[in-house]
Amino acid sequence: MSRHVHYRILSTGLLLLLSLAAWAQTKLSGQVTDAAGQPLPGVSLTVKGKVSGTITDTKGNFNLSTNTAPPFTLIVTSVGFKTEQVNVTGSNANLSLKLDEQALLGQEVVVAASRVEESVMKSPVSIEKMDLRAIQNAAAPSFYDALRNLKGVEVSQQSLTFGSINTRGFTGNGNVRVVQMIDGMDNQAPGLNFAVGNIAGISELDLESVELLPGAASALYGPNATNGLLLMTSKSPFLYQGLSAQAKAGIMQASNRVNKDGSAQGATPFSDVAIRYAKAFNNKLAFKLNASYLQAKDWQATDYRDQSFNNGSTPGNPTNSASNPGYNGINIYGDENSSGAGLASLRTTLGQIVGLGSTPAGLAQLNAVSPGLAQLAGGINQIPAALRTNLINDVLLPNVTVNRTGYQERALVDYDTKSLKLSGALHYRFNDKLEGILQANWGSGTTVYTSSDRYYIKDFVLAQYKAELRGTNFFVRAYTTQERSGDAYAAGILGSYILEGWKPSAPAASAGLAGAASAWYPQYGLTYAGGAFQAFVPAFQQALAANPSNPLAAYQAAATAVNNPAVTGQIHAAARGVADAGMPMPGSTQFAALAGAITSAPIAKGAKFLDKTNLYHYEGMYNFRDQIDPKIVDLSVGANYRVYSLNSGGTLFLTKADGSEYDISEYGGYLQAIKGLGDQLKVTGSIRYDKNQNFDGQFSPRISAVFSPSNSQNFRASYQTGFRIPTTQNQYINLQTPVSLLIGGLQPLIDRYKLNDGQSRIFGSQTAANPGGTPYTLGEFKPERVLTFEVGYKGLIAQKLLVDAYYYNSTLRNFISGVVLLSPNVVSSTGGQIPISAPVNYGKDISYQGFGIGLEYALPSNFLLSGNLSNNTLNAGGVGLFSSEKNLNVLEDGTQIGFNTPKYRYNIAFANRNIRNSGWGFNVTYRYQQATLWQDLIMPAVARTSALNQQIIIPAFGTLDAQISKRIPGIKSILKLGGSNILQQEYRTGWGNPTIGSMYYLSLSFDELMR
Secondary structure: OOHHHHHHHHHHHHHHHHHHHOOOOEEEEEEEEOOOOOEOOOOEEEEOOOOOEEEOOOOOEEEEEEOOOOOEEEEEEOOOEOOEEEEEOOOEEEEEEEOOEOOOOOOOEEOOOOOOOEEHHHOOOOOEEEOHHHHHOOOOOOHHHHHHHOOOEEEEEOOOOOEEEEEOOOOOOOOOOEEEEEOOEEOOEOOOOEOOOOOOOOOHHHEEEEEEEEOOOHHHHOOOOOOEEEEEEEOOOOOOOEEEEEEEEEEEEOOOOEOOOOOEOOOEEEEEEEEEEEEEEOOOEEEEEEEEEEEEEOOOOOOOOEOOOHHHOOOOOOOOOOOOOOOOEOOEEOOOOEOOOHHHHHHHHHHHHHHHOOOHHHHHHHHHHOHHHHHHHHHHOOOOHHHHHHHHHHHHOOOOOOEOOOEEHHHOOOOEEEEEEEEEEEEEEEEOOEEEEEEEEEEEEEEEEEOOOEEEEEEEEEEEEEEEEEEOOEEEEEEEEEEEOOOOEEHHHHHHHHHHHHOOOOOOOOOHHHHHHHOHHHHHHHHHHHHHHHHHHHHHHHHHHHOOOOHHHHHHHHHHHHOOHHHHHHHHHHHHHHHHOOOOOOOOHHHHHHHHHHHHOEOOOOOEOOOOOEEEEEEEEEEHHHOOOOOOOEEEEEEEEEEEEOOOOOOOEOEOOOOOEOEEEEEEEEEEEEEEEOOOEEEEEEEEEEEEOOOOOEEEEEEEEEEEEEOOEEEEEEEEEEEEOOOHHHHHEEEEOOOOEEEOOOHHHHHHOOOOOOOOEEOOOOOOOOOOOOEOOOOOOOOEEEEEEEEEEEEEEOOOEEEEEEEEEEEEEOOEEEEEEEOOOOEOOOOOEOOEEEEEEOOOOEEEEEEEEEEEEEOHHHOEEEEEEEEEEEOOOOOOOOOOOOOOOEOOOOOEOOOOOOOEEEEEEEEEOOHHHOOEEEEEEEEEEOOEEOOOOOOOHHHHOHHHHOOOEEOOEEEEEEEEEEEEHHHOEEEEEEEEOOOOOOEOOOOOOOOEOEEEEEEEEEEOOOO
16 A cells, blocks of 8 residues: 555544534533532532543533534532432533432442443342442452352461452362453453453452442353353543542551461561552543552461371371371371271382391391391291281281371461552544553562462462443453463472472382382381381280280280370381481471472473463443333343453463463353333343354353332342353363372373273272273263352332342253373373362253342441341251251262352441541451351362261351441541451361451552542
C-alpha cells in the first residue's frame, strides 16, 4: 500500500474524529448535596444506558458533556445513599441534586447472575455481594478475609495470604471448582488451574465490589465454575478519581509460633500499605495506577500428631518416634519415608549375616565390614539352631514399621511472607457508547500452600494483561495470564531428599554387605537386632538355668521379657541414634549445602517447582436490546476462545518427540434469553456449548424463573448445570516423585507407559488368594458434570427485615478420582515396579444437597443486625440433611471424594457504619463451623481409606472479629482499629494447614474524594 493511501486513510479518520467532536453536545452542571445540604464529593453521574459520565469534585460540583440528545435519564449514585434518576430534557447549567442516606437493604445491583445488570432481589439464582460500603466496614483484616462471612462460604486457610474459597461441598486446598475473576479476567494460575488466593490479585484500595455466585455457573461462564464464581470489579478511573492511600499495621499472635532456634516467637508485626491515583481528562481519557505491599511473619504449621496409623497409633493418640518407631508427624517431612514391611524386611539380610558368621572366613569378612555384625552373628550362632528363626522373627527383627527421622516444617521453609501488587489501566471513551481499556495487573508473593505437599512459594509471579472494548450493549476483550513459579519448591520432597542425599534409606542392589551396612534402614534394623540380642541373652540364660530341660520354654520367657515396651523403647531409641548419627541439622553448613542443591534442581531431580505456563483468552458478548425491545425479550449471545500453553521445561508435563510441551485449546459460546411474562414473572433460559480439544463437547443449559407478587417479595426456581475440564495437570502431568509416578489421564500418557496392554494391576490388590492382583484398564477420561435444582426466596419485610433463603439438590457425574497401578512397564533402577497414580472418572453419580438462610434487620439509627446459616450434606453413609453425623469423604464402595465440608456453619454480625452521623462506626462478627472430616493428598494413603479416614477430624471452631472506625473529614480519612479472632481461639481449616491465631491492626485510609 502506498504512502499516499496511508495519508488518505489517516486524513479520512481525522475528519471523522473531528466530525464526532463537533457533534451537538448536551452540557450539564450543578451540585450534589446530602439531606443536610452538605456537598458530596465523588458522586457518580452517568447517562443511563451509555458509558459517558463524571463525578463531583471536593465541593460537590460537576460538569458533564454528552453527545446523547435529550431527553435522557441521569443516574446519580454514591455509596451509602439512595440512587436517584433525573430526567434531563435539555442543557442545564444549574442542577441542584440531593441524595438521601439509607440502609440499602436489598437495593444492590448485580451482574454476575445473568451477565446483565439486575436487582439483587430479582436475581434468578443465589448471589452474595460485598459493595464498597461493606468492604470498608468489614470486621476483617482484608476484604478477602471478609469473604468467609458470606452465606455458605468455606475457606481453607493455608497461610496468611493464601486462602482457597469454596461453596457447596468439595472444599480443598487450591480449589479448582471455583472460578475467580478480576474485571472479567480469570485469575487462576494456568499451570495449577486455581487462584492463588489474593497473593497476586486485586488491591483492596482499587476494589469496588465483590459478587459471589454459589454453585454451578458454567451456563454463562464456561468450564470449571461448578461450585461457584467469585467476580471482583475494580474502580473505574472515571468514577473514582484522585489520590487515595491506606496504611495498615498491627501484630499477629499464635501460641505455636517459634523462631528458627525453637524459642517462642511471641507477637510479630505486620504491615500492609497501598496507594492509588486516578485522573480523568474531559471525561474522555482516564488512567489509574495502583501499588500495594504486605509483609509479615506467617502462620506456622506445627501439627506434630502421628498420622501414620503404624504399629497401632492413631492421630488422636499423640506419639513421636520414641513411642512409635513408625511415627509420621503431620507437619514433619522426610519421616513419611517408611520401611514398608518394617524390621521384618531385614530378616533375609540378617539370615545371610548369621550364615556368614558360621565359618571363620565369614566372620573375618563380617569383621572387616563391622565388628558389631561379627559379634552379633557369632552370638546368634551360639543359640540352638531350632530357636534361631523364631529368635530373628519374634525378637531381633519383629514385624514393626519404622520411619525415618524427619524435619519440622519451620526448618524447611521461611515464614517471612510478602505480597507486592502493581496495576494500571488506561481508559478512553471514543463516544457515549464505546470505551476502550488497556489494563495490566502484576503480582508477586512469597507464601506456603498445601497440596500433595506443603509448597513454599517464593517470589511467585502472576501477571495479567488485557485489552477491551466495551459498549452499552457489548464487549470484546483479550487477555493473557502468565505464571512464573519463581523459586518455589516442595517442602516434603526437600526434607526427604536432604535425608537421602546424606544417607540413602536403602542400599542399591549391587551395594553388597558393606553398602547395606551404610544405609539408614539396615543400620537401624541391625542395630536394633544387636540391642535386642544383648537383652535376650541374659534373660534366656536365666530362664534356661531355671528350666534347663526345656529350652523352648526358656526362649519364650526371654522373648516375653525383651518384647516389653519399656525394653523395646530403649532399643529403638538406641537404633535410631546410631542410624541418625551425623544427620544434617538445620542451620548447619551441611544442611544448607544439601538444601541449596535440592531447591535449585527441578522436580523430580530436586524439589524446585518449575512452571512458566501461559493462558491466552479471547471473548465477546452482545446484547440485542437496540435491535429487539427488551420488553419482548432480552437476548444476549457470547463466545470465547482459550489456549493454555504449557511450559515446565519438561519437568512437570509430558513432552512431545521434539521436546516441546503441549498447548490445550478450547472454545465455547452461549445464548441467553430473558422474558418477562407480565409484571410478576421473569423467565431466563440459556444454553452454552464448550469444546476442549482433548474431550467431547459439553452442553450446559440453565433455566430459571422469578415470581414477584410485589417488588419486595420474590420467589425463584432454577435448574442449572456446570462442568469441569480436568486440570492441565490431570491431563498432561508426567512427574516421578519419591513415592510414585504421577501421570495425566490422556491417551498419550497411557500409550507412553503401555498401561492398557493387559498387564496393569491395582496397587495393593495382591493377596494370597489373588497373588497376581486385580487387572485394570484405564477408560475414557471425561470432564466432571454437575446438575443442580434450586429454589429460593428473597424478600424485604416491612422495609426492615431482608430474608434470603435457598435449598439446592445437586448430582455430580464423572467425578475425577484416582487409581494407583503397578505395571511391569514402569520399573525403578533396582527392578522394582513403581506405583503409578492416574486420574480416572468415578462411574456412579454423587448426590449432595443443602440449604441456607440469611437475615438482615435494620434497627433504628442505622444499626444493623444480621446473620446467616448454611448446610451442605453429602448423601452417603446414611447421613441425612438434618442428621448429626459428619459428612463422609469416602463412599460406601471405598471411593475417595474429599467432600471436606462441615454440615453447618453460621455467622452473626452487629454493626453501624455511622452512629447518629457522628462519623463513628463499628462491626462485630462471630463465625462458627462444625467439626469436619478431612481427606487430602498430603495424608498417607492409609489415612484416606474408609475405615481410618473418620479419625481425620478438623475440630469445630468459632472466631470473633471486631472493628471500630472514625471518619475524619478534615483530613479526608478513616481511622480503623480492629482485631481478628480476638478471643484467641486458635484453629486449623484443613489437614496439614497452619494454626491461625489472632491479629490486631490499626489502619488509616485517605481518599481525596472521600465518600
